Amino acid sequence: MRLKKLFLLSLVLCLALSATALAQTQITFWHAMSGELGNAIDYLTEKFNAENPDIVVESIYQGRYGDLNTKLVASLSAGTTPTIAQVYENWTDAFFRHGVIAPLSHYMDLTEAEFNDYIEVFRGMNTWDGELYTIPYNKSNWVMFYNADLIPNPPETVEEFLQIAKEITEQTNGETRGFGIRPTLELFHAFLYVNGGDFLDADLNVTFNSPEGKEALELMIGMLEDGSALLIDGYENESFGDEMIAMYIGSSAGMPHVENSVGDKFQFKTAPIPRGKRPGAPFMGTNIALFNAATEEQRHAAGKFVKFLTNTENTVYFAIKTGYLPVTYSGLNSAEYQQFLADNPHKAAVANLDAFGYGYWQPTIAAWEEARSAIGMAVERVFLGEPIDLVLEEAQMMVEEAIEDMLSQRY
Amino acid sequence: MLAEQQMWRYRFAKTFRRGLLYAVLIAGALVMMLPFVWMVTSSIKAPHEITLRTIQWLPAVPQWENYKVAWEAAPFDIYFKNSFIIALTVMGLDVVFSALAAYAFAKLNFFGKNFLFLLFLGTMMIPGEVMLIPNYITMVNFGWIDTYASLIVPWTVSVFSIFLLRQFFLSIPNELFEAAILDGCGKFAYLIKVMLPLSKPALVTVMLFKFIGSWNSFLWVLIMTNTPAMRTIPVGLTYFVSDVGAYYNYLMAASTFAMAPILILFLLLQKQFIQGIARTGLKG
Numbered sequence: 001m002r003l004k005k006l007f008l009l010s011l012v013l014c015l016a017l018s019a020t021a022l023a024q025t026q027i028t029f030w031h032a033m034s035g036e037l038g039n040a041i042d043y044l045t046e047k048f049n050a051e052n053p054d055i056v057v058e059s060i061y062q063g064r065y066g067d068l069n070t071k072l073v074a075s076l077s078a079g080t081t082p083t084i085a086q087v088y089e090n091w092t093d094a095f096f097r098h099g100v101i102a103p104l105s106h107y108m109d110l111t112e113a114e115f116n117d118y119i120e121v122f123r124g125m126n127t128w129d130g131e132l133y134t135i136p137y138n139k140s141n142w143v144m145f146y147n148a149d150l151i152p153n154p155p156e157t158v159e160e161f162l163q164i165a166k167e168i169t170e171q172t173n174g175e176t177r178g179f180g181i182r183p184t185l186e187l188f189h190a191f192l193y194v195n196g197g198d199f200l201d202a203d204l205n206v207t208f209n210s211p212e213g214k215e216a217l218e219l220m221i222g223m224l225e226d227g228s229a230l231l232i233d234g235y236e237n238e239s240f241g242d243e244m245i246a247m248y249i250g251s252s253a254g255m256p257h258v259e260n261s262v263g264d265k266f267q268f269k270t271a272p273i274p275r276g277k278r279p280g281a282p283f284m285g286t287n288i289a290l291f292n293a294a295t296e297e298q299r300h301a302a303g304k305f306v307k308f309l310t311n312t313e314n315t316v317y318f319a320i321k322t323g324y325l326p327v328t329y330s331g332l333n334s335a336e337y338q339q340f341l342a343d344n345p346h347k348a349a350v351a352n353l354d355a356f357g358y359g360y361w362q363p364t365i366a367a368w369e370e371a372r373s374a375i376g377m378a379v380e381r382v383f384l385g386e387p388i389d390l391v392l393e394e395a396q397m398m399v400e401e402a403i404e405d406m407l408s409q410r411y
Numbered sequence: 412m413l414a415e416q417q418m419w420r421y422r423f424a425k426t427f428r429r430g431l432l433y434a435v436l437i438a439g440a441l442v443m444m445l446p447f448v449w450m451v452t453s454s455i456k457a458p459h460e461i462t463l464r465t466i467q468w469l470p471a472v473p474q475w476e477n478y479k480v481a482w483e484a485a486p487f488d489i490y491f492k493n494s495f496i497i498a499l500t501v502m503g504l505d506v507v508f509s510a511l512a513a514y515a516f517a518k519l520n521f522f523g524k525n526f527l528f529l530l531f532l533g534t535m536m537i538p539g540e541v542m543l544i545p546n547y548i549t550m551v552n553f554g555w556i557d558t559y560a561s562l563i564v565p566w567t568v569s570v571f572s573i574f575l576l577r578q579f580f581l582s583i584p585n586e587l588f589e590a591a592i593l594d595g596c597g598k599f600a601y602l603i604k605v606m607l608p609l610s611k612p613a614l615v616t617v618m619l620f621k622f623i624g625s626w627n628s629f630l631w632v633l634i635m636t637n638t639p640a641m642r643t644i645p646v647g648l649t650y651f652v653s654d655v656g657a658y659y660n661y662l663m664a665a666s667t668f669a670m671a672p673i674l675i676l677f678l679l680l681q682k683q684f685i686q687g688i689a690r691t692g693l694k695g
Contacts, residue, residue: 257656
C-alpha cells in the first residue's frame with residue numbers, strides 16, 4: 001500500500017516537473033549565417049538558453065540570404081513562419097505592407113537610454129511608421145581596402161584617389177592597377193552618393209538619372225580607360241590579395257576573406273571612402289524582424305532574446321568574431337571593442353565613428369528588390385560599352401514602374 | 412610486292428586514323444578533367460594560392476588539414492547519411508515506378524494512352540521554381556516538413572525517367588512480345604524477364620541521373636527541412652560561400668568528398684552500362 005502511494009507520489013511529481021518543462025516558451029530564429037558567423041550565433045543562443053530556463057530558442061540556418069527570403073515567403077503562405085528572422089530592409093517593407101510583422105521593439109522593454117543606445121543610422125534603417133519595427137543585428141559598412149605597402153597615405157578626397165590610382169598603375173607599369181572595379185550597384189552608389197546624388201529622393205522619385213549619376217559612371221569608366229583601374233569579375237578580395245589592384249571599395253564583412261587572400265604578402269589597411277562633394281559611408285547588413293503569428297509569450301520571449309543578442313557584451317562578441325559592427329554606441333565605445341581595434345589597426349576604418357554621422361543606406365522599399373536588379377543591370381550595361389544616357393533613362397523607367405506597381409496594386 | 416605495299420599503306424592509314432581519334436579523345440578528356448584536377452589540387456592549397464593570376468597547380472605545402480576543417484565546419488556525417496538514404500531510395504523507387512509506367516506507355520494499349528503521355532510530358536515544361544511554394548504548402552498540410560517523406564516521396568516519380576525508358580522500350584521489337592505471349596508468358600512476367608534485362612543501359616542511365624539529381628538537390632531540401640538532422644550535403648557546401656567571399660580551399664575539399672560517391676557509383680555502373688549495351692545486341 002505504502003509502496004503504491006510512493007509510486008503515485010513520484011508519478012505526480014514527474015507530471016508536475018514535465019508540466020514546468022512544457023511551460024517553456026519555444027521560439028525559432030531563422031538566419032543566414034554560416035561558418036564562423038553561424039558558430040557565433042549558436043554560441044549566443046546556447047548562452048541565452050542556459051540563462052533563461054523558461055525559454056527555448058532554436059536558431060536555424062536557412063541558407064544564404066536569397067534562400068532565406070524564399071523560405072520566408074513560402075512559410076508566410078503556409079502559415080509556418082518562424083518567431084523571428086534576419087531580414088533586409090526591403091523585405092521588411094514588403095512584410096510591413098502585408099501586415100505580417102509586429103514591431104519588435106514593443107516587446108523588448110527598452111528604456112529611453114537603451115533605445116538611444118542603438119546607433120542612429122541603424123535606427124533609421126529599422127524604422128517604419130515612426131516605430132523601431134526591426135532591430136539591427138549584423139550591420140556592416142563599406143570601406144576602402146588598400147595596400148599599405150604601395151600606398152602609405154590613403155586618399156581622403158576623390159581627386160586624391162584618382163591621382164593615387166593613376167600613380168600606382170604608372171609606378172608598377174600596369175602590373176598592379178590602382179583600383180579594382182566590379183560593376184555593381186553598390187560601387188555605383190558609393191560614387192553617386194559622394195557626388196551629391198542618390199538613387200531615390202524621400203518621395204520615391206528617381207534621382208540617379210541625373211548629372212550626378214552620369215558623372216559617377218563616367219568617373220569609373222574613365223579610370224578603366226586610362227588604365228588606373230582594372231575591371232574585375234568575382235570577389236574583389238581575390239584580385240586585391242593577388243596584387244592585381246591596390247585599392248577597392250567593399251564590405252567590412254569581407255574582412256576575413258581579405259585577410260585570407262592577402263596572407264603575409266603585404267600589409268593592408270582600411271580607410272573611409274574618399275569624399276567628393278560630400279562624404280558618405282554606406283551601411284548594409286540585416287536586421288531582426290518579429291512575425292505576427294507569434295503568441296504573446298513568444299513575442300516577449302523573442303524581445304528578451306533580441307535584447308540579449310544586442311546588449312553591449314554580446315554585440316561586441318559578435319562584432320569581434322565576425323567583422324560586423326557593434327549595433328550600439330556602448331558596444332562601439334566599450335573597452336573590449338576599442339582594444340580589439342587597437343590590436344587590429346587594419347580594421348580601424350570599419351568602426352570609424354565619423355562615418356556614422358554621414359552614413360547612408362539603400363532604399364528600404366519593397367520594390368527595391370526589383371529596382372536594384374534594374375539598376376544593377378544598367379551598371380553592367382554601361383561597362384559593356386552602352387551609352388550612359390540611354391541606359392540610365394531605361395533604368396529610370398523600370399524603377400518607376402516597379403515603384404508604381406508597389407504603390408498601386410500589389411499591397 | 413604490290414600487295415605488301417598496299418598492306419603497309421592500309422596499316423599506316425589505320426594507325427593514323429586511330430592515332431588521330433585518340434588524340435581528339437585525349438584532348439577532350441583533358442578538357443573534362445581539368446576542373447576536377449583544379450578542384451582536387453585546390454583542396455590542399457593555402458587560401459592565397461588559389462586565386463593567383465598565374466595558375467599554380469600544386470600547393471607549396473599541401474594543406475591536408477583543409478579536409479579536417481571542411482569536414483568539421485558542418486555536420487557532414489549526418490548530411491552524408493541523409494544524402495545516401497534519400498538518393499538511394501529515390502533512385503530505387505523511381506526506377507521501379509518509371510519502368511512500370513514506361514512499359515504501359517510503350518507496349519500496352521489502354522484508353523487515352525497518348526493523351527495521358529502528352530499530359531505527362533507537358534508537366535516537364537513547368538519550371539520547378541514555380542511549383543516550389545505550392546509544393547511546400549502541400550508538404551506542410553501533409554505534416555511532412557522535416558521528415559524523409561517530403562525529401563523522398565515527391566521525387567519517386569519522374570516524367571523524364573518515364574520518357575527515357577519509354578523511348579527505349581519502344582525500340583525493342585514487338586515480335587519478342589508476341590512470341591513471349593504465345594509461349595504463355597504474362598504481361599508482367601514479360602516486363603520482368605524480357606524487357607528489363609534488355610533495357611539495362613537505359614535503366615542504368617535513369618538510375619544514374621536520378622541519383623545525381625537527388626544527391627545535388629539543394630533548394631528543395633533547404634525549404635522542406637528545419638533541422639540539421641534532416642539536411643543533406645549540398646546544404647553543407649553553402650557554409651563556405653557568402654555574399655562577400657568564399658573559402659575556396661575548404662569548399663574544394665568539401666566538394667571533393669561530396670562528389671566521391673557519385674564518382675564511385677559511376678565507375679561501378681559504367682561497367683554495367685557497357686555490359687548492358689553488349690548484351691542487348693543493339694549495336695547491330
